[in-house]
Amino acid sequence: MTLEDSRAYFQFLANMGLTKHLGSMQATRELLDLCHIGREAGQVVLDVGCGVGATPVYLAKRYDVRVVAVDLLAGMVRQARARAKYAKEEKVAERIAFTAADARVLPFEDGVFDAVITESVNVFFDDKEQAIREYARVTKPGGYVGLTEMTWMTTPSSASAAYYKRTVYADTLEAKAWETLLKRAGLQEIVAHAHDVDMTEEGRGRLQRYGCRGFLRVLGNFFVMILKDRASRAFLGDVMTTIPKDIMKDMGYGIYVGRKSSA
Numbered sequence: 001m002t003l004e005d006s007r008a009y010f011q012f013l014a015n016m017g018l019t020k021h022l023g024s025m026q027a028t029r030e031l032l033d034l035c036h037i038g039r040e041a042g043q044v045v046l047d048v049g050c051g052v053g054a055t056p057v058y059l060a061k062r063y064d065v066r067v068v069a070v071d072l073l074a075g076m077v078r079q080a081r082a083r084a085k086y087a088k089e090e091k092v093a094e095r096i097a098f099t100a101a102d103a104r105v106l107p108f109e110d111g112v113f114d115a116v117i118t119e120s121v122n123v124f125f126d127d128k129e130q131a132i133r134e135y136a137r138v139t140k141p142g143g144y145v146g147l148t149e150m151t152w153m154t155t156p157s158s159a160s161a162a163y164y165k166r167t168v169y170a171d172t173l174e175a176k177a178w179e180t181l182l183k184r185a186g187l188q189e190i191v192a193h194a195h196d197v198d199m200t201e202e203g204r205g206r207l208q209r210y211g212c213r214g215f216l217r218v219l220g221n222f223f224v225m226i227l228k229d230r231a232s233r234a235f236l237g238d239v240m241t242t243i244p245k246d247i248m249k250d251m252g253y254g255i256y257v258g259r260k261s262s263a
Contacts, residue, residue, distance in 0.1 A: 021120030022197055022253035024204075027148045028055055028119065034191050034257040035115040035144040038063035043114040046070070046138065048103045049121035053080025053096075057087055060095040068113070070101040104131050108138045115144045123150050123170040132185040142262035145187055151175050151194050151254035159244040160251065166242075178256045187258025194254040 021027065032038070037045055043065045047056050050069035057080075059067050071077050077100050084093040101107050103121055116135040122128045135145045150164075150172040164170045173181075175194040182190050225232040 021148055022150055022251070023148055023195060023255075024201065026201055027195075027253055027255060028058070030193065030255050031117055031119070031146045031148050031257070032059070032063075034255060035117060035146040037065060037115055037117075040114075042066070044068065044112065046106075046108070046113040046116045046135075048106070048116060048118045048135065050080050050098070051076050051119075053083040053098070055117070055119060056080060056096045056098075057084050057092060060084070060092045061087065061089050065095070065114075067096045068108075069096055069098050070103070070106070071098075072100065072102060074100045104134060106134055106138050110137055111140045112138050113143060114140055115146065117146045119148045120150065122147055123164075123172045126171075128173075129181050129184055132181055132187075136185050136187060136258075136260055139260045141260055143260050144257055145182070145185075145260065146255070146257040147178070147182075148253060148255050149173075149178060151178065151252050152250055153194065153196060153252040154250055156250040157244065163242060163244055172251075175254050175256075178254055182256055182258040185258070186261070188261055189259040191257045192254060193256075194252055196252045 023030075035045075037043060037059070041064045043063075045059060045065050045067050047059070047067060047069040050056050050071045053069065053076075056067045056069040059065055069077075069080060071080065077098050081093075081098045084096050084098070087093065099107070103118065104125065104127075116139050118135070122131055125131050132145065132147075139145055150170060152172060152174045155174070161171075164172065175192055179190055179192040182192075
């Protein structure tokens with residue numbers, strides 16, 4: 001399994017205009033708080049795997065920060081840039097720089113950012129530690145690296161683990177293993193919080209993230225894809241008809257944050 005295997009899934013999300021991660025806005029808010037974002041004026045934040053730009057726009061609206069946002073797919077970057085451009089708040093687009101880049105080989109010098117965040121990105125990497133070390137490399141001494149990721153709440157059944165690998169090419173871990181990866185990447189003061197999935201909160205978070213009009217646009221894109229794209233229909237049919245019955249018992253999400261040494 002490689003990141004390239006999951007490109008079709010990423011393209012599916014891009015066509016919908018959707019960025020998806022468990023925990024939704026609740027997880028995003030907890031992540032930003034633990035990364036100390038907004039506690040000082042003028043911070044520079046890197047969002048790796050920004051998708052269609054919901055989190056970068058939220059950051060630029062809410063905090064006095066500058067945001068650099070990268071994603072592997074140029075199509076995601078185009079949508080993210082458009083989302084920032086049409087934000088109601090003034091100067092949001094001016095405070096965000098978007099570019100296409102691979103999370104594992106970031107095109108930035110060492111020690112540039114006050115915080116680096118990722119949301120549902122690292123489950124797609126075979127070498128997760130390599131990616132986290134790259135985030136730490138571009139973080140300033142004393143800065144923060146934070147992840148939100150799908151997390152096994154119990155040792156998963158073989159059916160659950162195989163389902164995620166086969167459908168979306170995601171290979172996730174239990175909370176302790178995520179925490180260990182941050183430590184091995186040289187980060188300190190690790191905070192690790194794992195949560196069960198609340199489907200009501202998931203739906204509410206999607207509405208908060210995209211707004212009613214944006215959410216309706218996502219639904220419209222979804223139905224157009226189902227009607228016109230055979231590959232999308234086949235993908236969804238496979239995903240929906242092969243869900244293991246215990247999948248939601250096994251799966252949750254976690255927020256994992258570490259601090260780079262200031263020495």
